[in-house]
Amino acid sequence: xxxxxxxxxxxxxxxxxxxxxxxxxxxxxxxxxxxxxxxxxxxxxxxxxxxxxxxxxxxxxxxxxxxxxxxxxxxxxxxxxxxxxxxxxxxxxxxxxxxxxxxxxxxxxxxxxxxxxxxxxxxxxxxxxxxxxxxxxxxxxxxxxxxxxxxxxxxxxxxxxxxxxxxxxxxxxxxxxxxxxxxxxxxxxxxxxxxxxxxxxxxxxxxxxxxxxxxxxxxxxxxxxxxxxxxxxxxxxxxxxxxxxxxxxxxxxxxxxxxxxxxxxxxxxxxxxxxxxxxxxxxxxxxxxxxxxxxxxxxxxxxxxxxxxxxxxxxxxxxxxxxxxxxxxxxxxxxxxxxxxxxxxxxxxxxxxxxxxxxxxxxxxxxxxxxxxxxxxxxxxxxxxxxxxxxxxxxxxxxxxxxxxxxxxxxxxxxxxxxxxxxxxxxxxxxxxxxxxxxxxxxxxxxxxxxxxxxxxxxxxxxxxxxxxxxxxxxxxxxxxxxxxxxxxxxxxxxxxxxxxxxxxxxxxxxxxxxxxxxxxxxxxxxxxxxxxxxxxxxxxxxxxxxxxxxxxxxxxxxxxxxxxxxxxxxxxxxxxxxxxxxxxxxxxxxxxxxxxxxxxxxxxxxxxxxxxxxxxxxxxxxxxxxxxxxxxxxxxxxxxxxxxxxxxxxxxxxxxxxxxxxxxxxxxxxxxxxxxxxxx
Numbered sequence: 001x002x003x004x005x006x007x008x009x010x011x012x013x014x015x016x017x018x019x020x021x022x023x024x025x026x027x028x029x030x031x032x033x034x035x036x037x038x039x040x041x042x043x044x045x046x047x048x049x050x051x052x053x054x055x056x057x058x059x060x061x062x063x064x065x066x067x068x069x070x071x072x073x074x075x076x077x078x079x080x081x082x083x084x085x086x087x088x089x090x091x092x093x094x095x096x097x098x099x100x101x102x103x104x105x106x107x108x109x110x111x112x113x114x115x116x117x118x119x120x121x122x123x124x125x126x127x128x129x130x131x132x133x134x135x136x137x138x139x140x141x142x143x144x145x146x147x148x149x150x151x152x153x154x155x156x157x158x159x160x161x162x163x164x165x166x167x168x169x170x171x172x173x174x175x176x177x178x179x180x181x182x183x184x185x186x187x188x189x190x191x192x193x194x195x196x197x198x199x200x201x202x203x204x205x206x207x208x209x210x211x212x213x214x215x216x217x218x219x220x221x222x223x224x225x226x227x228x229x230x231x232x233x234x235x236x237x238x239x240x241x242x243x244x245x246x247x248x249x250x251x252x253x254x255x256x257x258x259x260x261x262x263x264x265x266x267x268x269x270x271x272x273x274x275x276x277x278x279x280x281x282x283x284x285x286x287x288x289x290x291x292x293x294x295x296x297x298x299x300x301x302x303x304x305x306x307x308x309x310x311x312x313x314x315x316x317x318x319x320x321x322x323x324x325x326x327x328x329x330x331x332x333x334x335x336x337x338x339x340x341x342x343x344x345x346x347x348x349x350x351x352x353x354x355x356x357x358x359x360x361x362x363x364x365x366x367x368x369x370x371x372x373x374x375x376x377x378x379x380x381x382x383x384x385x386x387x388x389x390x391x392x393x394x395x396x397x398x399x400x401x402x403x404x405x406x407x408x409x410x411x412x413x414x415x416x417x418x419x420x421x422x423x424x425x426x427x428x429x430x431x432x433x434x435x436x437x438x439x440x441x442x443x444x445x446x447x448x449x450x451x452x453x454x455x456x457x458x459x460x461x462x463x464x465x466x467x468x469x470x471x472x473x474x475x476x477x478x479x480x481x482x483x484x485x486x487x488x489x490x491x492x493x494x495x496x497x498x499x500x501x502x503x504x505x506x507x508x509x510x511x512x513x514x515x516x517x518x519x520x521x522x523x524x525x526x527x528x529x530x531x532x533x534x535x536x537x538x539x540x541x542x543x544x545x546x547x548x549x550x551x552x553x554x555x556x557x558x559x560x561x562x563x564x565x566x567x568x569x570x571x572x573x574x575x576x577x578x579x580x581x582x583x584x585x586x587x588x589x590x591x592x593x594x595x596x597x598x599x600x601x602x603x604x605x606x607x608x609x610x611x612x613x614x615x616x617x618x619x620x621x622x623x624x625x626x627x628x629x630x631x632x633x634x635x636x637x638x639x640x641x642x643x644x645x646x647x648x649x650x651x652x653x654x655x656x657x658x659x660x661x662x663x664x665x666x667x668x669x670x671x672x673x674x675x676x677x678x679x680x681x
Contacts, residue, residue, distance in 0.1 A: 021037075023036060024038075024040050024050050024051055026040075026049075026050060026051065027040060030042075191243070191286040191287050192286065197276070201231055201253070203271070204267070207260075212395075212460055217396060218402065218403045219356065219406075220307075220357050221252060221356070222356065223352065223353050226353050243287050243290055244304055245300050247284060247290075248300045248301075250284040251288070251307025253280050257273050257276060257277045257280060261274070288305075302331045305324050306357065314528065314531055316535050316576075318368070318371075318536075325364050325377075328364075329362075329365050332378065333377075335354075337355075338383045339385060352388070362378050362410060365377050369414070370416065370417055387407060388404065394458045396459075405472075413479055416440055416486070434487070437483060447476075464523065470514030474507055477506045478541050480503040480507075481538065481544055487499075487500065501544060501548050504544035504548075505545055508541050508561075511537075515529060526567075527575075546561060546588045549592045550595045553596045553599055564585065565585050
């Protein structure tokens, strides 16, 4: 029997060899052994593209053409499906009415109902860890090992590659961000959400392409495509709908609808925006108050929290404001938004949106920290992220330049607290504190020069931009007041200099000039103005002016204080915070009147009087023993029981004043105190 193996033909041999993959291009260039997998271990370890040189891997022109046709067909089917869905939503009886065809409020109830199936956050994203972390140092070691392996010529490259690959996998598994819940936690049901009518959402998307809203002109969101993408992901999902997307979408829509109502937009005639606003608010709050938004870092969750901060400010709830902005700041740091290297890994539009969101969080965090007297969550020495780039569009550039100046002012406010009011700042010598005040004063003046140089010709929403200049004046002068208030006295006595008086007075006058303009424009109600602007401005200018009025017996200062109080009288019933602000300011005005009147009555008598003095144009309010003359016991014994504190417990007003004079910040619970009993509500 013939046992000889059949002779392999040339064609068979060529076919057999063609099926065996060749060494990849990278291994051939580096002259190392390739394991001939695709991708090979060397290329995976080096993080480079593995290019196979086999002729069989090169697609023919025909196969490439077929692939392109398949993709085009797939895209065509998707577009056709989306057009069909949009046609159903828009054509079902909710096609936007014309200018003269106002839709009745009930027309929206007949709209196609849809359900939003919210999925939990996956948490599968790369999180930031600093240079001192174990993961970061291990990653650096891994990079060194990889370079060593690549330079190895001993022929043991494949074994080393396996070790490096195993180490890299361990590091990736260890740095997973999915562990945002406890081991024994249970899956909580998603909040019930009744979405807004799709036709209304589509109309809003079309409307802001015709006229860009103020809300989308700068700060956190200026990319219209971002809003479109959020709406598309929720209403036309191609994947999971996370609670962050639902919350951030409703947060943006909430403020857009508010703006359309305030601006009396034509959408008000086409839809019942008041009813939609209430529904949108319920959806936003129910999804915001979830564990995922507060605990799981993601772009959408940060955006949702920033929208929540604005809502808390609108409702004059500083406690809630602080909670939400602290969570947003923590998410930003966890995502690495404070480091420029993070943005190099993103697409251009994603990087731009994340950068804006980070700096908005930074501004809000520093503003409220400066207001309540505590260190901000995100410190300047941790940040190397570049500022957002101002738009080249002349209608948007002034808004962006204002945003950038808002970032710079927030930085100055943070430096004022850290350098002068923090525990470390208060331990500085007189000369060190004086140098800091000179430096920061120059920075503030330079900031104001830059503000006045903004060219706002052709700016989007000129009227609103002009109104915002008044807000900047109030912030500048109140910040300047706080800066000069920290001026040290070489003798150790507490006093306020003339620069501080001037800034405080200009701050109050800015408020009196700003409010009538908002009232005339009807863009904000008095309550919204107080909640959004006045309650989140420093209380320092009012106290400084009060002290100046008492020391100088100035009826002009008292008249200024009375004007400020009169602007609060009509809105005192809007919230607990506005009521407290009115009561405490009114109490100080009446106290100033009583003190000045008593001073004038007893100047020639032996009756004890409040002996405040002017010292080189400065106010000094401590006695020879260093005790504050506004100590509650001293002041009460001087004025008697009738000190003019109707509706306010005397110790509430005097303790706040004495704490402020001694250098303590205004307590955050001031807004929630029961001033009649001197306790928290």
